[in-house]
Amino acid sequence: MSIADLRSRMADVPGIDTLTLALSAGYQHLTWSNNTMSASVGAFASDQDIEDAIRNALRLPAVAPFPLKLKGTDMSVTGAKFAGLNLKNDLRAIRAQVDANNTKMAQAIADMKDAANAHGQLADEVASDAAALKADMAEFTNGGE
Structure with missing residues (x-):
């Protein structure tokens, strides 16, 4: 299935219209929502595996790409x-x-x-x-x- 097919099949996913795919180190790395969401699957993953990975990534809480700085005093x-x-x-x-x-x-x-x-x-x-x-x-x- 092509990226265009995935975009049309998963139109209910926010930001899916910016879906991109990159192959690296034996994995397919998918990004969407202007690179704020991502998922990875094996190089030979089925279309269903790809769709499941994208939908599962939506269920996970967002993680900051860098540690947050704490404000206030040092902790002991x-x-x-x-x-x-x-x-x-x-x-x-x-x-x-x-x-x-x-x-x-x-x-x-x-x-x-x-x-x-x-x-x-x-x-x-x-x-x-x-x-x-x-x-x-x-x-x-x-x-x-």
């Missing part, structure tokens, strides 16, 4: 100091837990290295036993010939 938050201290204490506790876990991890890695070394020693002993067995067998078999 009661208990902000307590919240900051509480957060600081929580972070200290987490750091202490990480440090404790680092110690546990270092011990676990040392245990793994010990196990790997023991495994290597066992392999050496098995190889030595195998060589001795071959030597014993060679005595009776004339070297396997």
Whole structure:
């Protein structure tokens, strides 16, 4: 459906006569009411999806494109100091837990290295036993010939 078709089909929408379409980053960006209203749909959206997006955008409250400046005095938050201290204490506790876990991890890695070394020693002993067995067998078999 073309933009002209959408304009005629949605004539009840205020400002639809200024409807424009732009493709960008895989989306169709629709604007109307002199660019004060907008909606985006996927690049391959159906006509119904486009119409639904426009009608849903009309139901949403308008959002200022820039933050509003507050007039008057600065605001203060009661208990902000307590919240900051509480957060600081929580972070200290987490750091202490990480440090404790680092110690546990270092011990676990040392245990793994010990196990790997023991495994290597066992392999050496098995190889030595195998060589001795071959030597014993060679005595009776004339070297396997």
